[in-house]
Amino acid sequence: MKPMLSQRALHEAAGQGLRILAADERCRTAFTTPGSVLQDVLSPAARRYVLAAGRDEFLDHLDVLRGKAYRIAVEFVGEENSDPAEIERVVDEYLTVLAHEPVPEQLGFDLSNLGLSSSRDLATRNTARITGAAAGRGCDVVLSMERAPAVDDVLGTYRDLADEHPNLGITLQAYLHRTPADIDTIPVDGRKIRLVKGAFTAPADIALGRGPALDERYLTLAAQLLDRGARLSLATQDATVLGTARTSGLLDRVEEIEMLHGVRPALLRTYREAGYQCRIYATYGENWWLHLLHRLAEHPPMVLTALADIAERHQGDGHTVGAGY
Incomplete structure (x- = not known):
């Protein structure tokens, strides 16, 4: 069994995993396919990073x-x-x-x-x-x-x-x-x-x-x-x-x-x-597939925020431009 990672090491490993996903040709092909489910599901998360x-x-x-x-x-x-x-x-x-x-x-x-x-x-x-x-x-x-x-x-x-x-x-x-x-x-x-x-x-x-x-x-x-x-x-x-x-x-x-x-x-x-x-x-x-995954990799705890953004769309809420700035 691998030892428990420190929080910083865990974030660095998670970032690396996100970058691997970003570069995966299978994912990128699935994203660009007309009617892509991947694009539809992740679009609320992308809107936080793509204005x-x-x-x-x-x-x-x-x-x-x-x-x-x-x-x-x-x-x-x-x-x-x-x-x-x-x-x-x-x-x-x-x-x-x-x-x-x-x-x-x-x-x-x-x-x-x-x-x-x-x-x-x-x-x-x-x-x-x-x-x-x-x-x-x-x-x-x-x-x-x-x-x-x-x-x-x-x-x-x-x-x-x-x-x-x-x-x-x-x-x-x-x-x-x-x-x-x-x-x-x-x-x-x-x-x-x-x-x-x-x-x-x-x-x-x-x-x-x-x-x-x-x-x-x-x-x-x-x-x-x-x-x-x-x-x-x-x-x-x-x-x-x-x-x-x-x-x-x-x-x-x-x-x-x-x-x-x-x-x-x-x-x-x-x-x-x-x-x-x-x-x-x-x-x-x-x-925006590559852009989204790389932005999450910059600060991996934002994966939780991405999931919350997806949930908010289904609740009828939206991301406010300039929020937090």
């Missing part, structure tokens, strides 16, 4: 969050995409959002949703189209980071476009062993750098697992990026990491704290009320 299925409703909801003095980042949620028509639809979504008033302060997206699986050149061209339009609206674009095999392509696209697009930033994953060396190969000074722990499963020879060693690396990388002039976003929902950053004074040097919408709103509110700049990373769209 809306459609753009107009999503943009209305953003006004609620802005009214609470949060910065906003916007993503049209999706997964790996190779259909040319669908890729173009994703690009059009971002261009349409950029035409809206008030304009989002920041956009984020995966290159795999812009054609990376077809070719890096296609993804790069589409990124340049969005980033150029965003510059004209005073908006930053921060590339999301993906699974370990795609890191070279994401970093390469960032390097290719960075000189021409000063509003382009990048997400770095602290859990990858390669990240400290990658920092030496990309533009950092004056750039928006979004530092995350890393949401995907990866073997030990590629990445650290969740735990104190990763926490330490995350804070070390944050300090190094700040020393090199990065406009740093601490993108984490980890209360322990944020507490250490605050005690050490590191938190006073970052541009902002960022959390994914719906994960730990009360924690983010605490920092906003303490005077720190705080950003909510908000998503919309229908292709």
